[in-house]
Amino acid sequence: MTAATATTDLGEAYSGYLDHLADADEYAATDLAIGLLDAGVPAERVLLDLVAPAQAEVGERWARNEWSVAQEHAATHISEQVVAAVSAHVKPRPTGGRVVVACMDGEWHAPPPRLVAEVLRLRGWQVTFLGASVPAAHLVSYLHRYDAHAVALACALPMRLPYAHRMIEACRRSDVPVVVGGRGFGTDGRWARRLGVAWAPDAPSAAELIADERALRGVPAARAYTAAQLDATVSDLGHIADFLAAAVYVDDPSLFTEFVEWLSGILRSPGVPAGAVVLPLEHYAAALRDFPRAARALALGCAALPGLAR
Ligand code: B12
Numbered sequence: 001m002t003a004a005t006a007t008t009d010l011g012e013a014y015s016g017y018l019d020h021l022a023d024a025d026e027y028a029a030t031d032l033a034i035g036l037l038d039a040g041v042p043a044e045r046v047l048l049d050l051v052a053p054a055q056a057e058v059g060e061r062w063a064r065n066e067w068s069v070a071q072e073h074a075a076t077h078i079s080e081q082v083v084a085a086v087s088a089h090v091k092p093r094p095t096g097g098r099v100v101v102a103c104m105d106g107e108w109h110a111p112p113p114r115l116v117a118e119v120l121r122l123r124g125w126q127v128t129f130l131g132a133s134v135p136a137a138h139l140v141s142y143l144h145r146y147d148a149h150a151v152a153l154a155c156a157l158p159m160r161l162p163y164a165h166r167m168i169e170a171c172r173r174s175d176v177p178v179v180v181g182g183r184g185f186g187t188d189g190r191w192a193r194r195l196g197v198a199w200a201p202d203a204p205s206a207a208e209l210i211a212d213e214r215a216l217r218g219v220p221a222a223r224a225y226t227a228a229q230l231d232a233t234v235s236d237l238g239h240i241a242d243f244l245a246a247a248v249y250v251d252d253p254s255l256f257t258e259f260v261e262w263l264s265g266i267l268r269s270p271g272v273p274a275g276a277v278v279l280p281l282e283h284y285a286a287a288l289r290d291f292p293r294a295a296r297a298l299a300l301g302c303a304a305l306p307g308l309a310r
Helices: 003-008 010-022 026-038 043-063 069-090 111-122 136-146 158-173 190-194 203-211 213-217 227-249 253-268 275-287 292-303
Strands: 098-103 126-131 150-154 178-181
Touching (some): 010 026, 010 043, 043 111, 111 126, 111 150, 150 203, 178 203, 227 253
């Protein structure tokens, strides 16, 4: 099989792989994945187009009560074995710095971030995967000890977001850039934006963010601002409030939208991300939710920000 035919055959391989999971046949599942590698399918594709959707399907079968918890656990275990086998087969040599991948405290959904960890490894990072439920204090001391370039934190459960926030802040205090991912942040990452942290929908996007350190640092924590940056920020916040008041006064949200577009354009040149503008807008929107004209202008202002369509 050539690489091209192998890739087009992935659909067929996928249904075979699912059958192996259903039969709890880890040898057949592993052989199938390694066979694809030998046929020239890139390891990243095997992980993301075979193992990842199969795990999601396992979830659907479990949720539909077609599979028992025992069947789901068996399938999840096999997928973990397959990921390890793929990784061992490829043996990438690290050329980049250390990236630590971990689940938030209380989070047991380890396989999705494990896939992220392996993709980062395939792309040349030296990856340490800490697995499920890592307490914040232990994570931070680990980051210090190994001088991490970045940390990727996983959260599959939205109810863990308050803990997630604490962990994100703890990592930031160590000055280690953070990227987060997983279903817990919302399908479009909207709760990551609320927490002002860089979010990646999948492993390749996480790799791109980590490679672009400036984007990864995202909205810089205000405590790290210089006095001049703080002054400028306070003045920007005042301008936002003034323009909002003027838009409400003349009852024309475009007055505010135009200002927001201008402001995000001005801030983009020194490298401030659009997230730095959306955060105060969301904050004002929460505080002014009982004022329909202001709320509308703020919603339109958020919608006008580039790359933040919701
Ligand atoms: C397996 C599983 C379990 C196993 C976990 C065992 C294990 N070792 O993983 C068990 C049975 C223990 C379990 C328990 C629970 N689970 Co569960 N589980 C799943 C399941 C079926 C599969 C997860 C998975 O591997 N998905 C496949 C991966 C590849 O997809 P993905 O998660 O979307 O990941 C991709 C992206 O999101 C992203 N990504 C993911 N993580 C990260 C991290 C970073 C850093 C980055 C950058 C990107 C990234 O990249 C991935 C690859 O593209 C999902 C359902 C599903 N379909 O996903 C539910 C699911 C996650 N579980 C759910 C729930 C509710 C629970 C429980 C609370 C159930 C209960 N009542 O006890 C507990 C909580 C346990 C805990 N404290 O963590 C819900 C979460 C609902 C929500 N988000 O609101 C889900 C979605 C099921 C559902 N539809 O209700 N679960």
